[in-house]
Amino acid sequence: MLADLASVRYGDGIVLARVEKGGLYLLRDPKGDPITPLRLFEGLPSSIRLLEGAQASEPIGDLRRQLEPPVPSPSKVIGIGKNFREHAIEMKSEARPVYFMKAPSALVGHLHVIDVPAFVQKPDYEGEVVIVIGRKVKLAGVKEAKESILGFMAGNDVTARDLQYDVCMPWCLSKSLDTFSPTGPYLRLISDYSELEGLCLETYLNGERVQRGCASDMSLSFAEIVADLSRYMTLLPGDLIFTGTPPGVGHPRGRYLRDGDLLEVAVSGLDRLVNPVKRASLRP
Numbered sequence: 001m002l003a004d005l006a007s008v009r010y011g012d013g014i015v016l017a018r019v020e021k022g023g024l025y026l027l028r029d030p031k032g033d034p035i036t037p038l039r040l041f042e043g044l045p046s047s048i049r050l051l052e053g054a055q056a057s058e059p060i061g062d063l064r065r066q067l068e069p070p071v072p073s074p075s076k077v078i079g080i081g082k083n084f085r086e087h088a089i090e091m092k093s094e095a096r097p098v099y100f101m102k103a104p105s106a107l108v109g110h111l112h113v114i115d116v117p118a119f120v121q122k123p124d125y126e127g128e129v130v131i132v133i134g135r136k137v138k139l140a141g142v143k144e145a146k147e148s149i150l151g152f153m154a155g156n157d158v159t160a161r162d163l164q165y166d167v168c169m170p171w172c173l174s175k176s177l178d179t180f181s182p183t184g185p186y187l188r189l190i191s192d193y194s195e196l197e198g199l200c201l202e203t204y205l206n207g208e209r210v211q212r213g214c215a216s217d218m219s220l221s222f223a224e225i226v227a228d229l230s231r232y233m234t235l236l237p238g239d240l241i242f243t244g245t246p247p248g249v250g251h252p253r254g255r256y257l258r259d260g261d262l263l264e265v266a267v268s269g270l271d272r273l274v275n276p277v278k279r280a281s282l283r284p
Helices: 037-042 046-052 085-090 142-148 161-166 222-232
Strands: 004-010 013-020 023-028 055-062 077-081 098-102 114-116 127-133 149-156 181-189 200-205 208-214 240-242 262-267 273-279
Touching: 004 023, 004 055, 013 037, 013 055, 037 046, 127 200, 127 222, 127 262, 142 149, 142 222, 149 222, 149 262, 149 273, 181 273, 222 240
Parallel strands: 077 240, 114 273
Antiparallel strands: 004 013, 004 181, 013 023, 023 055, 077 098, 127 149, 127 240, 149 181, 200 208, 200 262, 262 273
């Protein structure tokens, strides 16, 4: 099965491409029709067979081009806060993981601009591993949860700290502004849960490494997150879960995102998710 899938704007729509050595190759089904993300993710788990006979020989660019979110239209985007104990400590918060929802409309892809509106004064980064659900999950145990994960990618849970803490708005608002959920650059499909267990992530701000954490540092594992969430809601194919950020965010040291900053999130084995930052100016 193809391992790495990118969503690419092509012609009048968005198509899937295989990623190989930084190149993008259009995926066509045996009839010659391009395979779209909508067709794949709405038909899971059976639609995964589309990839088994897919042809991918037509080059359509490389990772230097702007990409769409690998999963453009999930039914849900869920985050978990304080899943790294050291991050909870730096935020002077209880070391107890909490869940929150993020608006799917906040999703953007690789090389898209993180567009910070003028009323947000304390925008911050949170590099994370994002997992993608591959089948319907409800009241799952850990074993079933492991089998339900389709793959993973990098993500950045951009957060307006002034809305989150100073104004005390619900977390979902501070994390759901348009462009505040970059994901990508592509989705890495997995064949076994063990491929997730050794993952590490790093976040870079203007080339300087500011965050590093590994799956072994998480309070709840990827499977435990899925199993726990499935007690409260039915998880559907294509749903995204941001699984927590390690220490090193800007808020504790007052280093918020500035106009012209460049953010990169690196997850083990994947190319970096890259997003420039643009801050709007307050009108005089």
